[in-house]
Amino acid sequence: MIQKPKGTKDILPGDSYKWQYVEEKAKEILENYGFKEIRVPVFEQTELFERGVGDTTDVVQKEMYTFLDKGERSITLRPEGTAGVVRAYIENGMASLPSPIKMWYMMPMYRYENVQKGRYREFRQIGAEIIGTASYEADVELIAMANETIKKFNIPGVTLNINSIGCPTCRAKYQEALKEFIGKNLDQYCDTCKTRFEKNPMRILDCKERKCKELNQGAPVILDYLCEECSTHFENVKKSLQFLNIPYVIDAGIVRGLDYYTKTVFEFVSETEGYTVLAGGRYDGLVEELGGQKTEAIGFAMGEDRLIDIFEKYAKEEIKDTTPDLYIAYIGEIAKQESMNLAFELRNRGIYVETDICGRSMKASLKYADKMNCRYLLVIGEEEVNTKQAKLKDMKTGEEKEIKLDIESIIENAK
Ligand code: ATP
Ligand code: MG
Numbered sequence: 001m002i003q004k005p006k007g008t009k010d011i012l013p014g015d016s017y018k019w020q021y022v023e024e025k026a027k028e029i030l031e032n033y034g035f036k037e038i039r040v041p042v043f044e045q046t047e048l049f050e051r052g053v054g055d056t057t058d059v060v061q062k063e064m065y066t067f068l069d070k071g072e073r074s075i076t077l078r079p080e081g082t083a084g085v086v087r088a089y090i091e092n093g094m095a096s097l098p099s100p101i102k103m104w105y106m107m108p109m110y111r112y113e114n115v116q117k118g119r120y121r122e123f124r125q126i127g128a129e130i131i132g133t134a135s136y137e138a139d140v141e142l143i144a145m146a147n148e149t150i151k152k153f154n155i156p157g158v159t160l161n162i163n164s165i166g167c168p169t170c171r172a173k174y175q176e177a178l179k180e181f182i183g184k185n186l187d188q189y190c191d192t193c194k195t196r197f198e199k200n201p202m203r204i205l206d207c208k209e210r211k212c213k214e215l216n217q218g219a220p221v222i223l224d225y226l227c228e229e230c231s232t233h234f235e236n237v238k239k240s241l242q243f244l245n246i247p248y249v250i251d252a253g254i255v256r257g258l259d260y261y262t263k264t265v266f267e268f269v270s271e272t273e274g275y276t277v278l279a280g281g282r283y284d285g286l287v288e289e290l291g292g293q294k295t296e297a298i299g300f301a302m303g304e305d306r307l308i309d310i311f312e313k314y315a316k317e318e319i320k321d322t323t324p325d326l327y328i329a330y331i332g333e334i335a336k337q338e339s340m341n342l343a344f345e346l347r348n349r350g351i352y353v354e355t356d357i358c359g360r361s362m363k364a365s366l367k368y369a370d371k372m373n374c375r376y377l378l379v380i381g382e383e384e385v386n387t388k389q390a391k392l393k394d395m396k397t398g399e400e401k402e403i404k405l406d407i408e409s410i411i412e413n414a415k
Contacts, residue, residue, distance in 0.1 A: 007113060007121025009305075017321040018308055023106055025152050026126050026302070033145045035104040035128055040084035042108070046074040052083030052290055054259020056200040058208070061192060063111040077110035080258065081127045082283065082299055083290070089131055090292035099132035100297075106304070118275045118306045129299035134284060136236040138298055139264045140244070143237075146278050146300050147246050150268050153307065154315045157271040161251035162241075164234040165202070166226050167262050167284065174225035175201050181219050188215060205255045221252035230263055237264055260286040264298065270310055277310065278302040326414045327369035328355040331362050331381040338385045338405075342378075345407050351414070370395070376414040380405065 004010060011019055027037075046066050053059050065077040078084055085103060088094075094101050106126045113119050128145065130138045143160070150158050166174065178201045182189070186197055189204065189212050196203040205216055226234065241248050248266075256265045256279065265281030280300025287295035326346065330339040343355045354372060356365050362379075369377055377393040384390040390405045392413050403413050 005121065007115040007119075009120065009122070014321070018311065018319065019304070021319045022153065022304060022308060022311065023126070026106075026149055027104075029145060029149050029152060030104040030126075030128060033102070033128075033141065035102040038085055038088060038103040038105050039107070040081070040088050040105070041078070042110075043075045043077050044084055044087065046076040048083050048087055048290070049076050049079060052086065052260060052286060053080060054200070054203075056196045056203045057259055058192075058206070058257060059111060063113055065110045065112060078107070079109055079111045081105050081107055081109065081125055081301060082129060082258075082260070082286070085127075085129050085299075086131070086286055086290055086292070086297070090287065090290060095132070095293060095295060100138065101131045102128070103131070104128045118273060118303070118309060120305055123306075124304040125301040126304050127299060127301035128280075129297060131287065131297040132295055133298075134296035136233050136240070136264075139233075139237045139282060140240040142280070142298055142300060143241065143264075143266055144244055144246060146266075146268060146280070146302070149302065150278060153311055154318065155270065155277075155307070155310050156314055158268050158277065159271060160246065160248040160266060160268055161254060162237070162248050162264065162266045163223065163251055163254040164226060164230055164237075164263050165222050165255055165261055165265055165281070166230045170222065170225050170227040170230050171202070174220065174222045177220045177225065178202065178205075182215075185215050200259070202255055203259075205253070206257055222255075223250075223252045233263055256281055260289070266300070268302075270306070272313075273306070273310055275306060276303070277306050322352060323373040323375065324354045324369075325352045325374075326354070326376045326378060326410070327365075327372070327374035328353065328378045328380065329362055329365040329369065330356070330379075334382050334385050335380045338380060342405075342407070342410070346410065349407065349411060351411065378410065378414075 049064060050060055059079050064079055067075055069075050104127065108122055108124050110122055113121055115121060128142065130142055147160060182197065182201055182204055186194060190207065190209045193204045193207050193212050205219060254265050254267055260283040261281040262284045263282040267276045268278040269276050278300055282298040284296040287297060328339045328343055330336050339355045343353045346353045354374065374395055377395055378390055380390050384405055388405045389402055391400050392403045393400045401413060403409050
């Protein structure tokens with residue numbers, strides 16, 4: 001038997017309502033904050049991610065699904081959403097639209113990961129981007145929205161961690177200090193980290209290797225090196241979060257896995273599961289890096305698979321899959337015609353109706369209706385069709401009622 005590729009999953013019909021629930025709720029919040037949906041290609045030119053995400057990141061160095069297409073172009077399945085969204089922003093001249101542009105997306109992402117709990121090779125993200133403002137108020141609005149989204153799903157034990165990773169100005173000084181610290185033990189770091197030392201030493205702080213993590217203990221933190229502008233920006237973000245009663249913890253260790261981040265970075269971490277459910281930050285240099293005008297921006301991405309894993313554990317009871325409002329069971333050819341007709345019309349009127357399409361006996365039909373948890377049951381034969389009267393059974397209470405066999409009467413009684 002052919003099996004699905006490692007790190008992917010099938011979202012089965014019996015589970016999809018959970019995904020729909022999360023997506024609908026998230027969408028509602030996003031739209032209330034003025035975000036509009038954007039959809040971009042599943043694959044892009046490889047160079048977009050090399051430049052956008054950064055060629056010293058884990059994502060680019062180890063995790064991309066890259067291949068040559070039949071025209072010998074290097075193509076990559078998107079590992080994240082922001083680079084594609086920013087490319088679309090530039091390519092479609094969105095800079096000339098009223099600013100800022102607020103966009104959201106729900107898209108599957110592809111990374112060649114070490115598959116483990118909460119870490120897949122195909123996973124879905126719900127993301128949001130605000131492009132065209134450098135103001136700290138945008139950071140606050142975005143973090144508040146992320147916070148609301150997490151709250152909406154009643155997931156316990158999620159902490160908001162924030163940090164500032166400064167701008168190229170503060171980073172220049174910081175990287176010197178960091179290189180001095182790391183340089184002392186460079187020979188003990190992993191090979192990937194060694195290659196990052198000259199080009200992007202901050203990346204070493206994000207290495208997942210145990211040995212490197214240990215060596216990184218006690219490294220200088222960027223918060224001590226922020227320039228005045230970055231420092232004021234961060235102070236304002238913190239003050240506003242306090243004002244909005246959004247609890248947070250400063251985590252000077254957050255550097256984020258993608259190169260494009262500047263200033264504010266944040267992660268919503270599940271303490272119970274030990275992983276991040278939502279992460280984001282400012283990326284003031286990315287639009288320019290990808291060929292646009294200098295345009296400041298901020299965004300986040302929520303790991304939908306992780307969110308649902310936690311949701312299943314703690315809050316699943318809150319939602320249920322839909323079950324049929326009505327099952328119409330019939331005996332005989334005439335009643336079958338009538339049933340199909342009724343089912344068709346009732347569905348048009350917004351009622352969830354099932355009737356037999358498998359040639360089942362009456363007994364088998366009733367059994368099926370029961371298994372499907374149908375709310376009401378209508379049984380019709382030739383006599384019911386002729387007299388235009390039929391019995392409607394409430395499957396919850398067992399109560400039976402004689403009703404007129406027409407659309408209006410069914411709608412009135414079966415709700
Ligand atoms: P990590 O440090 O856990 O690898 P990351 O920095 O690579 O995370 P981002 O690229 O910022 O993660 O992605 C944002 C969110 O998307 C993560 O917080 C997580 O919830 C989710 N995510 C990232 N990679 C995966 C994956 N392989 N499987 C499932 N969800 C993921
Ligand atoms: Mg990662």
